Ligand code: SF4
Ligand SMILES: [Zn+2]
């Protein structure tokens with residue numbers, strides 16, 4: 002258990018989602034274990050002692066966005082509702098708890114909310130998340146809340162500007178010192194096409210790790226595959242892209258075996274992309290600026306209410322197609338394959354990027370980097386235009 | 399609730415105390431509560447009740463929630479026993495204006511209990527006695543949904559089941575024999591009442607959330623998932639994970655299992671989708687000619703466990719068990735234990751006649767009707783019964799999933815996979831993956847899952863829903879239906895109460911830590927290693943240590959007993 006606590010604290014540091022040293026993790030077996038910053042690990046343990054869960058993560062995020070969202074929310078609001086697909090599907094909404102409600106017994110207030118949701122934003126504390134089945138789940142839920150808050154804040158800042166004291170300064174610091182442009186430099190890829198299964202597995206493991214290390218996806222999300230003849234080697238569902246050893250399923254193209262029942266929920270999308278494009282490799286991640294930009298539709302008077310799943314249009318961000326569609330059996334597997342062949346990449350509304358390699362992973366990886374960098378540029382271009390009073394359009398609904 | 403005294407033929411509808419529903423929800427929890435006071439009676443004592451109960455979500459469009467729980471004490475295991483079944487029975491019972499039926503006593507002659515929203519009656523059933531389930535259901539089909547026993551239940555086979563007319567079974571613990579002793583051949587239910595939903599918006603939102611999670615789950619709606627192939631989708635997976643029990647658990651890989659895999663069954667029989675009432679997953683499969691196709695456990699146990707790869711023979715075994723009203727897992731596992739004891743597993747040709755002999759208690763079948771523990775003991779080889787608390791283990795070898803190993807022994811109804819269902823995370827990676835070859839953290843994971851599933855069985859929802867959704871969304875559904883707020887944490891606390899009540903009943907019936915144990919084979923013999931996967935025997939010391947942790951987490955003493963006698967009195 003202790004080694005697991007350290008493992009997830011390390012991952013949170015490495016993926017830069019927590020402020021240096023500001024994490025507490027509690028895990029419970031027949032005894033309670035907790036580690037980290039004393040105030041946060043005490044809070045984590047106190048919260049966990051009130052829940053039927055395996056673990057709790059309490060941390061101050063590396064960026065103040067979650068806190069800003071909380072303070073920007075209307076006085077009566079008890080949750081924020083990010084509109085990205087991740088939140089829509091898994092979190093539903095993110096409860097917020099204000100400083101006054103935390104006075105006295107903060108663990109009680111937080112536990113009450115966590116008894117019904119996977120993660121909460123607590124003013125002055127940060128994000129607290131629980132793991133009902135495993136400790137890893139608490140880490141995953143923390144990451145999900147961090148990701149959802151990040152994307153929502155980008156959108157809110159673009160639409161409503163900065164409203165709180167200190168916000169503009171914090172955002173400038175984020176832009177100038179926190180952000181590092183993702184790049185493929187310094188990484189080595191095997192030239193495709195790959196044929197030897199051992200080589201394929203090792204390349205998938207390496208590229209999965211790159212994708213996390215270069216910030217294109219939070220460890221737990223995304224998926225990756227490679228086609229060799231009539232077999233798709235694909236990461237398993239609920240696998241961490243930076244820990245894929247033993248978590249890659251070989252799935253026959255013709256479904257003659259169901260071993261791949263544990264494969265990624267996007268197996269169908271991958272299979273159809275292979276069929277439609279002749280690609281050899283597919284990479285899927287959730288880079289944040291691409292996710293945010295995909296949600297900025299400028300269509301006026303559109304009758305579609307749930308854009309993220311029901312939008313029938315192919316929108317272009319430069320040469321990058323953006324389509325809507327739910328995870329899994331819900332729709333993205335229908336809308337992505339027809340559009341991805343030409344440009345080699347596509348964004349799914351509020352969700353993430355698919356990129357293909359006609360030979361190996363290098364092309365896919367570089368495409369994804371390119372999509373994120375261009376979305377970043379475009380985001381800041383619009384933000385700057387807004388600051389100059391030129392930009393006022395766009396909606397995220 | 400309808401209370402039926404079969405001895406006198408008196409029937410009355412009475413209110414269920416509202417505090418029971420608050421504290422136990424319905425389904426399994428309600429049944430367990432209603433057993434209190436009679437929980438130490440012998441399963442065949444006429445006064446032992448059998449409770450059929452639906453849950454608060456039944457009759458609403460909550461996904462997978464038209465399920466019934468049947469609760470009594472098992473003649474096979476001696477434990478408190480409950481089993482959940484789908485089909486239409488639960489929904490029609492609710493439509494008849496009932497939340498539960500409690501039958502007690504013993505009818506002087508065979509009867510059928512016929513229930514409608516207009517009232518209920520006991521019909522003479524001499525003409526149905528000795529008939530198979532298919533014929534019985536056929537005769538009664540114009541009376542709505544049917545739950546019936548077959549010859550196995552009439553003849554007291556200890557693993558006889560109660561069959562739902564749609565082909566779903568209240569299987570495993572022999573509750574068919576309990577009804578048989580009561581001379582109750584069948585229950586029919588029909589009605590036209592509807593169930594109100596207090597907060598429609600809240601309910602609809604939660605329902606949309608659930609369906610979205612189903613679609614995002616590869617296990618449920620993935621192209622290789624259970625909606626496409628039914629549970630036999632697991633055949634190939636268990637083969638690949640090297641944990642498919644083979645030849646009475648002597649090995650864990652059966653080379654020929656692809657003969658009865660999900661795709662193989664579909665190729666041979668068609669596998670039309672069918673579901674329990676109102677279930678979007680529709681994991682049940684029927685052949686093109688309409689008859690129900692078997693589940694994973696059934697194909698694997700009539701297959702690998704007996705060394706049989708003949709798909710048609712396996713399908714015939716399933717059909718025979720369904721018609722005779724007998725549990726497929728226990729039947730196949732008992733044949734397998736007996737096969738190992740006599741030095742030869744039954745051939746595909748022998749299985750059919752043996753199943754009939756069991757149901758009719760003829761020849762060797764009379765002994766086999768007692769289940770594998772009693773058979774193995776009678777043959778002087780008790781170690782060959784692969785059971786826990788006399789309940790035969792299903793088709794997940796515990797050497798391949800340590801949470802499963804622990805959960806088999808902590809299960810209150812004996813060797814069952816569904817109480818904590820760790821296969822979900824250890825193998826299917828839902829909602830997240832856990833390390834199947836590690837005991838670390840498993841005690842608490844199992845405890846929480848047992849509580850969660852006790853609540854799920856009381857709602858009553860289907861375990862398969864939780865390959866996608868979680869209690870979070872189901873608590874919302876419940877809040878929508880009742881108009882009162884419910885949380886996952888609150889539901890787990892109800893689940894804990896139910897779980898401990900069951901364990902308390904078992905303790906009163908003499909169960910101790912010594913009964914919370916796996917067959918010795920798993921600690922001394924390795925599984926079939928290969929393809930980079932090593933399947934060693936389970937480390938007994940480490941297993942014992944984790945079991946002790948489990949007891950502590952449950953608030954029990956290290957020997958698994960309750961710290962005091964006052965547990966029941968403190969419960970509502
Ligand atoms: S998933 Fe299968 S067993 Fe469960 S309710 Fe649906 S059809 Fe019935
Ligand atoms: Zn994704």
Ligand SMILES: [Zn+2]
Nearest residue numbers: 754755757758
């Ligand atoms: Zn017969």
